[in-house]
Amino acid sequence: MKNIITGFLPDEFKGLLVKFKQPLYRATQILEWIYKKKVISFSEMTNLSKDLKQILDDKLEILALKQLLKLKSKKDNTVKYAFNTNDRQIIESVFIPTQKRATICISTQAGCAYGCIFCASGKKGFKRNLTVAEIVGQVLLVKNDNPERQITNIVIMGMGEPLANYANTIKSLKIFNSPDCFGIGARKITLSTCGLCPQIIDLAKEGIQIERSISLHAAEDKLRSKLMPINRKYPLNELIKTVKKYTQEANRIVTFEYIIINAINDSKEDALKLSKLLKGFQAKVNIIPFNPVQAVDYLPVTKEALEAFCEVLEKNKTNYTIRRSRGSDIQGACGQLRASLEKN
């Protein structure tokens, strides 16, 4: 099988070219074409010799993904992509432009093993971890397809659980970070996890200054276990203890995500429990309106309930923001597009 360039760190790629008996500067030139000049075919790399292009064509590929579908939201210009891997897994990425930022949301697994009740990704089970080339390729393809905007942020909030594909996710982060590749600062990258405690600690030890987001969605064990089965393995007290330890060590604010769902977790009591749970540590809650998905009969929160919920948070001095739902007309929620494509 051919090596795929988007799966390599710059130093590894240099090592590979040395094996092909090429000078090191060739590696820099090729990476420049791919990551800076948006060229993804060797034949267009005009400063390379014909012989070298032949070697590259024979031995290497640039990408491990092909675009299957692209849907652009008429409401807010969000663009959703479905990509096919070489073994025909369907994965999703989203381009989210706002006035200030241009964010790419990416997947780390085909499917998901964690089965959160509100999420479309887990509905068809887990297929496999994505390779580094498949994770990085999403950013490259979405970036190239939106040349009018400079990519400012990456969020790892697409399909799958990034900390369950730990090594490939960490290596991809380094490629996003590298000035020879995307040059996106660690603080502009957010990783979202359903709460795998051991890996949260491992990640803290990596010393990568990325933003961390913890999917909470409930402030008591009974409800959280119903919404997110992982809570049975790592219940709230363990999760909160782990996250607290991490924030103290790294002196960083952690974000908790709270999908707010009508009549499930949107009462004033729920808000009070949330405030109590997060009392006394540097945390922010991102309140996310539930995006309806197939096969789940939950409803979005009402405006009144949302207001009452936030009032309680405010009264209790809980730091919160409300995430504006985007791409709802293009199946913007995690795993929705794949679910509908596979049905057909």
Ligand code: SAH
């Ligand atoms: N496994 C990781 C990352 C993928 S899900 C995790 O659990 O955090 C990341 C986020 O997708 C969730 O926290 C939530 O913000 C969003 N999400 C998933 N399903 C959603 C839905 N139906 N409505 C709104 N947001 C959803």
